[in-house]
Amino acid sequence: MANTSAEELERALVVLQATADALPYSMFWKDMSLRYYGCNVLFAAQAGLATPAEICGRDDFDMPWPRAQAEKFRADDREVLTTGVAKPTILEVLRVDGEDRWVETHKAPLRDRTGALLGVVGWFHDVTARKLAEEETARAHQEALQELATPLLPVADGVVVMPLVGTLDAHRGAQATQTLLAGVAEHRAHTAILDVTGVRTIDTHVIEGIVRAARGVRLLGAEAVITGIRPPVAQVIAGLGIDLGAIVALADLKAGVAHALQARRG
Known part of the structure; x- marks a missing residue:
């Protein structure tokens, strides 16, 4: 019976990882000490890792992004853990493959069935193209206003x-x-x-x-x-x-x- 339970647990973890990998977002989850204990394949690739399993036990200072960015990410994580409230739609910069990209991040508290905090879960997607388009639109609008002035x-x-x-x-x-x-x-x-x-x-x-x-x-x-x-x-x-x-x-x-x-x- 114990073997069956272990197999079911392993299968559940495989299904969970496959589900996360299928999402069109980069996804990660951290424990209470803000160390990673999971992510999907998109996030692993952006972190320069071959597989999601390699992220377990690392923190943001082990990631390829600059220290200032790592500190900002951790500050948002601590806010979620302290307040127990999700922090949606964070517009921030993430360094990917040596290039700064605009991403829209959502973070939420991760809880067990009893409601106890386990850590923080987050997901984000690249909005660089949208951000650049908005800046170009704003610049064109400003130029138009200047021409009218x-x-x-x-x-x-x-x-x-x-x-x-x-x-x-x-x-x-x-x-x-x-x-x-x-x-x-x-x-x-x-x-x-x-x-x-x-x-x-x-x-x-x-x-x-x-x-x-x-x-x-x-x-x-x-x-x-x-x-x-x-x-x-x-x-x-x-x-x-x-x-x-x-x-x-x-x-x-x-x-x-x-x-x-x-x-x-x-």
Whole structure:
């Protein structure tokens, strides 16, 4: 009878291991001292082991991932053991074959039939492709927002307009300069109009940046026109003694476009 029980137990363990190996996730389980006493074939391969049996008795510091990662994994394990509550959807980095991969990990307390804690069980899957796609989407979204924040509009042959709206800080000022100069070159513009009518807040550094941008336009062989300078901004420019030089300053965008069209006819 004892032999039959041993055979049944061995068969149950074989079935359990086969079940874990069939899962599309990397799976492992640890004891209360956070030493591994089992895993499936996917996890064993990622740990550089020939078979799951080789992991028994090892801890995370015996694994190929860096020590900082091992400490992070063990901290999550201890939290699960301390609270007795599962810790799902942990987004973390795992070093596999010398390459850092994003993985989504789930960890839960491992209990016996009486509810006593035996250790922790975890499983994870590679989400690197999803993470990179999300980052690319976020980057594209940010670039789109930046383009909307500093649009460049070709309004006639050889005439481009950049209307600025809202608060203009040093970052947006630098971005506007880059977009403006690139647009002048791309559209082969003879006149570039920088309209600041909608700008609510502007400081001295930004004013100096706008003037530098206008001078850059002239270096590209185009005429620079600034429109919509309101009295407070004009006072700041005058107070700073900033020389607009050959930069044309007009009251509003309508006057700026008329000036550009007149220049083209000339």
